[in-house]
Amino acid sequence: METFKKISLTLLSITALLVALWIGANWRHLSAFPSILPSFYAKEYCSCYFVMERSEAACHDFARQWLKIDSFELDKDGRRVIVQGMGRQAVARYSGERTGCRLE
């Protein structure tokens, strides 16, 4: 039993170490990862609504992803789209007739 415990503990430590190493090696990617959801949603919704001039419903269908966002605001007067998801906020703004929308 003692041996079993030892082996288990060793395996667990090795796994934890490997996971920690992997997280360390990929930290740059992992830290940026949560932003993808709100950034994609905000940018693609903004272009869909202000550039392609689609309906609000069509633009939600265009921009939504597998993971759900937490909040959404379409600021028609300010020509902005503000989206929160995975603990991050993203804002996309319509910048003009020629240049459409841009992620801030």
Next chain:
Amino acid sequence: MRQIAMLLCAGVAGLCFWTACGPGGDAQAPQLFPLSPPPRSYWPTRDWQISAPETEGIDPAALKKLSDYLFTRSGDEQNRAGIRTDAVVLIRNGKLVYEQYARDFNASSRHNSWSVAKSFVNALAGRAQLQGRIDIDQPAWRYYPPLNTPGKREIKLRHLLNMSSGLSFQEEYEFAPLKSTVVAMLYTSGHHDMARFTGEQEMRATPGEYVYYSSGDTNVVMAALHSGLNDQQYASLPWDELFNPLGIQAVWETDQVGTFIGSSYLYMTARDYAKFGFLYLNDGVWEGKRLLPEGWVDFSRTPAPGYATTRPYDELENAVYGAQFHLLVGYPPTGIPSKYPDAPEDAFMAKGHWGQVVAIIPSLDIVLVRLGDDRDGNFDLNQMMRLLKEAVRR
């Protein structure tokens, strides 16, 4: 849970990618079908002249099969399943012979096109080459100074146009977002200045020797085209050099430093995309005037020379790439099969994510624009090209 699955996918995809390797080859690359555009009775700068399919040698019954294929929906807006065509415009002998729209799009709707934009970057580079503003055989750092660093000084604009810069990139969207360089470039750590972000990637191959489809390469070209211009001149460059001469109304989005996102964000109507295709069908001539250098269209539709020395990897068989254009041939010297065996071999195309296509077919004097929003991979471009080919009677 979904997130964990995606993380795992990203890791596995990365492993698969780097373990691939293989031989080069010495057989002949495919021959180009000669461009010989007939004299045009008019140019569609103001708008397309309309003609009946049968008048232009297209069989209406066979055309209906193509139309049925493209416009039969199997899913709805909720599940986003099946073929979701938004717009089709067919140009034969310089006339518009068929157009159809769906999902609330119409002839005046601007549609996104994702990587179709890359082919427009090719056109702007061609304009700059013709005017002597750039020489694609010069090192890219002369036009884009951030590349003036060890290991990157050998990258030429030609290499970037051929997707052969050697700069590391991972062009993955939905299935591997964690390490996807393109997702980082568009939405997270790289979105402020996309060219700079790309230029900061490490080198993984000698410039010109390794073909890898990279949105980053395109954005570096788009930044290099700023060379010699002030910000105001650059901001109107696509309109001055391309859109206004062709009569195109377009939106082209920029990153935060004002560089047009040449890889991804261009919007115009289906009829206007067809005008762009028509420029290439006519070997870069418009209204009788040469807009692109002699031989530029041939350069654009010739497989990137780097294929001869590119070791095989998973995505290599997606489609053979020329210079910011997709080709429909394979690459026999290294055993890459054509992904579109039923398409006319001489076709080349501007092609974007989720089913955007501007196909140019010199042998049939055709431009076909198909825009959509396919999310599940059911749209079969080979099938579309086969049905189109079968509709041409003479």
